[in-house]
Amino acid sequence: MSSSRLAKSVAIIFIIGVISRILGFFREMVLAAVFGASPVTDAYTITLSIPFVVFAAFGSAITTVVLPLLAHYRARGQMADLERVAWTLFHALLLLLVVFLALLMAGVDVVLRVFAPGFTGETFLLARELALILLPGILFMGINGWLQAVHNSARSFTAPAAVGIPLNFIMMAGTYFFGSWYGIEAVAWASLVAMASQVLVLWPGLKRLGLTYRPVLDWRHPDLRLVLKRTGPVLLGTGAVQLSQIVDKALASGLPAGSAAALTFAQRLQGLPLGLITFPIIQVVYPELATRIARGERQGFGSALNRGLRVLIFVLAPVSAGLILLRIEVTRLVFERGAFDFHDTQLTAFALLFYMLGLAGYAWRELLSRAMYSMGDTWTPASTAAVAMGLNIALNLVLVRFLAQGGIALAASVAMWWGALVLMVRIRRRMGQISYRAVGKGALQALAATAVMALAVELARRLIFGDLARAALAGEPVGFVPLALEVLALTALGGVVYAAVLRAMGVEEWQLVQDLAGRAASQAGRILAPLWPRRRRAAVEARERVGEAERGASRGRLPQPAPQEPAGHSGAATGQGAAAGADEAAGPQVHLRPGPP
Numbered sequence: 001m002s003s004s005r006l007a008k009s010v011a012i013i014f015i016i017g018v019i020s021r022i023l024g025f026f027r028e029m030v031l032a033a034v035f036g037a038s039p040v041t042d043a044y045t046i047t048l049s050i051p052f053v054v055f056a057a058f059g060s061a062i063t064t065v066v067l068p069l070l071a072h073y074r075a076r077g078q079m080a081d082l083e084r085v086a087w088t089l090f091h092a093l094l095l096l097l098v099v100f101l102a103l104l105m106a107g108v109d110v111v112l113r114v115f116a117p118g119f120t121g122e123t124f125l126l127a128r129e130l131a132l133i134l135l136p137g138i139l140f141m142g143i144n145g146w147l148q149a150v151h152n153s154a155r156s157f158t159a160p161a162a163v164g165i166p167l168n169f170i171m172m173a174g175t176y177f178f179g180s181w182y183g184i185e186a187v188a189w190a191s192l193v194a195m196a197s198q199v200l201v202l203w204p205g206l207k208r209l210g211l212t213y214r215p216v217l218d219w220r221h222p223d224l225r226l227v228l229k230r231t232g233p234v235l236l237g238t239g240a241v242q243l244s245q246i247v248d249k250a251l252a253s254g255l256p257a258g259s260a261a262a263l264t265f266a267q268r269l270q271g272l273p274l275g276l277i278t279f280p281i282i283q284v285v286y287p288e289l290a291t292r293i294a295r296g297e298r299q300g301f302g303s304a305l306n307r308g309l310r311v312l313i314f315v316l317a318p319v320s321a322g323l324i325l326l327r328i329e330v331t332r333l334v335f336e337r338g339a340f341d342f343h344d345t346q347l348t349a350f351a352l353l354f355y356m357l358g359l360a361g362y363a364w365r366e367l368l369s370r371a372m373y374s375m376g377d378t379w380t381p382a383s384t385a386a387v388a389m390g391l392n393i394a395l396n397l398v399l400v401r402f403l404a405q406g407g408i409a410l411a412a413s414v415a416m417w418w419g420a421l422v423l424m425v426r427i428r429r430r431m432g433q434i435s436y437r438a439v440g441k442g443a444l445q446a447l448a449a450t451a452v453m454a455l456a457v458e459l460a461r462r463l464i465f466g467d468l469a470r471a472a473l474a475g476e477p478v479g480f481v482p483l484a485l486e487v488l489a490l491t492a493l494g495g496v497v498y499a500a501v502l503r504a505m506g507v508e509e510w511q512l513v514q515d516l517a518g519r520a521a522s523q524a525g526r527i528l529a530p531l532w533p534r535r536r537r538a539a540v541e542a543r544e545r546v547g548e549a550e551r552g553a554s555r556g557r558l559p560q561p562a563p564q565e566p567a568g569h570s571g572a573a574t575g576q577g578a579a580a581g582a583d584e585a586a587g588p589q590v591h592l593r594p595g596p597p
Contacts, residue, residue: 046115171191174191289371298431391411457497
């Protein structure tokens with residue numbers, strides 16, 4: 001996949017991710033406005049977490065294991081075999097999910113004791129009623145995992161990324177319109193419908209991907225046994241990560257009051273760059289790696305992996321430094337209101353400092369794990385995750401004594417980097433395609449540019465925002481708007497300086513960074529275009545065509561004509577060829593036919 005196509009795909013996923021997260025925030029606001037912080041809300045949020053926790057393990061394993069298998073058939077043009085394998089896996093998964101759901105519903109009391117041991121009396125009875133409503137959501141979320149794998153194996157990214165938008169809209173509408181009239185039970189039913197909407201969004205796109213429904217269930221198919229064999233190690237690796245988080249929370253609970261909550265808030269801030277930057281990039285690169293392996297293109301695999309590692313470090317290094325420098329301001333801006341005071345800000349910002357040290361390591365580990373999965377090796381990432389878990393726990397026990405919640409965050413960061421470097425060495429030994437020189441040079445260039453950026457941001461904070469910055473760092477009262485303007489201005493300055501340094505250094509990824517910014521702005525403009533007057537829309541479209549021409553000229557080729565938006569499409573799942581559906585409506589087509597990109 002070319003840098004241009006990578007930029008297009010990541011920009012689309014990024015914009016959709018921003019929209020989805022904003023809607024998720026409003027969804028929580030609506031729930032709080034209707035029900036407040038009450039036992040009813042506790043019962044709903046705990047029971048809603050059950051299918052999501054199950055999906056985090058099983059759904060992730062399904063997507064991770066099935067994707068390279070389907071990409072193998074698609075890359076070789078074996079569509080008949082692809083259909084048979086895909087539908088065999090679908091029916092086997094559906095059967096297993098039904099059995100698992102029956103067991104959970106039969107033992108719902110035990111499940112609730114595990115997830116909510118403190119619930120008693122009426123709260124427990126309400127939680128039991130809500131759980132019986134919400135548990136069938138496991139079926140929809142499991143099928144969604146299969147659909148995600150099918151779409152991504154065909155390099156269809158827009159529809160899978162967009163499933164969170166209808167989910168949030170339905171949950172908001174159910175809470176606002178039905179929750180106040182019919183109680184929290186109506187919200188639970190709306191949540192179940194929202195989970196089903198994810199399947200409804202992705203299912204129509206299967207035909208466009210060349211996958212028509214077939215009632216096939218071949219229990220003897222070797223690929224079915226292969227998937228079952230590979231799923232176990234993935235679940236083991238996911239379980240190791242979950243166990244590490246449980247140990248983190250247990251140790252934090254023994255620290256001074258507010259430390260455990262501060263750790264959670266810092267993780268939420270860490271999740272912003274992970275969700276909006278890291279995972280969109282990995283989601284685009286992973287199918288490319290699987291396709292290269294399927295075609296036997298070892299050099300192409302290495303090139304894609306090296307580029308992915310370099311892109312991640314070039315994007316995440318300035319983000320990490322920015323959040324470290326502005327950790328107090330960002331924490332105050334996001335959380336400090338109501339009962340959350342400056343002392344809580346300090347606790348959260350201290351943990352955030354150490355989490356940011358491992359941000360790029362986390363991203364590298366995720367990409368390298370998927371590189372292993374694309375090679376058919378699920379045991380190496382699982383064993384590495386298990387050893388990293390042991391290292392994390394050991395470091396926790398030592399560092400927590402000196403750095404409190406910061407020690408827990410630092411232990412996690414060190415374990416992430418250790419896991420990433422171990423996987424890098426193992427892939428290098430097995431495939432010989434990771435270029436230490438290229439990746440190391442990219443890391444040094446990113447660190448150098450980041451250092452210049454950090455110096456510029458710190459000088460601007462002291463010289464331009466002197467009094468405001470000192471008041472913010474000292475915990476004195478500052479208005480939301482002035483603080484937001486300071487953070488936005490310093491972020492913009494840092495971005496400009498970082499980009500300028502990359503360009504001056506002649507970094508290869510500079511063109512990609514430029515494309516990412518341009519594509520993101522273009523996609524945001526297209527999404528907001530219906531809200532603008534006709535003349536404004538025409539002007540924006542003209543600027544987009546000029547920008548596309550300039551980017552095409554800088555790459556030494558003519559730009560492709562802008563895709564026409566097909567009538568009647570407003571977010572349907574996407575496919576290949578001319579019928580690109582929502583991808584064409586959302587922006588440039590990013591799904592490729594099998595064959596060299």
